[in-house]
Amino acid sequence: MWKGRLSGAIMASAAACVTLLSLAFASAPAPAQTAFDRPGGDYFSTPVTSGDPEDCALLCERDRRCRSWSFNYPDVEGGSAVCWLKNTVPARVPGSCCISGVRGAGVIEPRVEGVETSIDRPGGDLRNFELKDGESVEACKAACTADNKCRAFTYARPGYTGREARCFLKKEIKPPRRKAGFTSGVVR
Numbered sequence: 343m344w345k346g347r348l349s350g351a352i353m354a355s356a357a358a359c360v361t362l363l364s365l366a367f368a369s370a371p372a373p374a375q376t377a378f379d380r381p382g383g384d385y386f387s388t389p390v391t392s393g394d395p396e397d398c399a400l401l402c403e404r405d406r407r408c409r410s411w412s413f414n415y416p417d418v419e420g421g422s423a424v425c426w427l428k429n430t431v432p433a434r435v436p437g438s439c440c441i442s443g444v445r446g447a448g449v450i451e452p453r454v455e456g457v458e459t460s461i462d463r464p465g466g467d468l469r470n471f472e473l474k475d476g477e478s479v480e481a482c483k484a485a486c487t488a489d490n491k492c493r494a495f496t497y498a499r500p501g502y503t504g505r506e507a508r509c510f511l512k513k514e515i516k517p518p519r520r521k522a523g524f525t526s527g528v529v530r
Contacts, residue, residue, distance in 0.1 A: 374399060374443030375434055380412050383430035389422035393502060394460075394522035395441040396449045398425035403445065412442040415523065416501030423501075456529070457483065462521035463496050466514030473497075473507040479525045482509035486529050496526040 374395065385407065390397050395413040402408040410431045414424045417439075431444055441449060457479060468491055473481055479497040486495035494512040498504075502523035515528055 374441055374447050374449045376441050377436060377438050378434040378442050379414075379437040379440040380410055380428060380432040380434050380442040382432040383410065383428035384426045385429050386427040388425050390425050391422055392522065393423045395423075396522075398423075398441075399443055399447070399449050401425055402427055402443075408445055410442065410444045412440050414440050415499055418501055418505050421501055456527045458518060458526045460520055460522055460524065461496075461518045461526045462498075462524040463494055463512060463516045463518055463526045466494070466512045466516045468492055468511040468513040470508055470510040472504065473509055475506070477507065482507075482511075482525075483527055483529065485509055486511050486527075493530050494526065494528045496524055499523045499525075 386405075388401070390413065393416060398411050398413040402411040405427060407429050408427045410428045412426045412428070414426070416423045434442055443449065468489070471485075482495050482497040486492040489511060491513055492511040494515045496510040496512065498508045498510070500507045502508075518526060
C-alpha cells in the first residue's frame, strides 16, 4: 500500500514537471524572421541610421505599446533603414526587404555553412562588382569560389554601398567586423 502511494506521487510530480517545462518552452519568444514583413498595425516609424535590425527590436522592447516590429533595409546608398513599431501582431508575409519580429524576440541571424551574417571583412580586395537585380549572397560566394585568386568574399545588401547589391572578392583574409547589411565568408 505504501509503495502504491509513493509511486503515484512520483508519477504525479513527473507529470507536473513535464507540464511546466512544456509551458515554459511554448511561451519562449520566437526569434525574428529574416526575409519577412508584417504589414499593418503601424503606430510609429523612425529611421535607423545604424542600418541594424537589432536597433529596431530594441526600440520595440523599450515601448510598452509595441507588440511587433518590422525593419526595412535602406533602398539607396545614403538612405536610412526604417523601423516600424506595431500595436498588433500582423501575419507575416515573405519579403526580402525586411526582417520582422514580435516583442521579446531578438534578431537571430540564420546560420549557413561558410557564410557570416552581419559581418564585413574590409580590405584585401581583389576586385568588386555590382550584382544584377535578384542576385544575392550565393552569387557572390559562387564568384569567389570560381576565381582561384579569391580567398574570401563580402556581399553588401542593396542600399549599403549603392542602389544595387555589391560583391567584394578578397585576395587576403581580413579580420571580421560586425556590420549590419553585410555578409562575408572564407572559401579557401
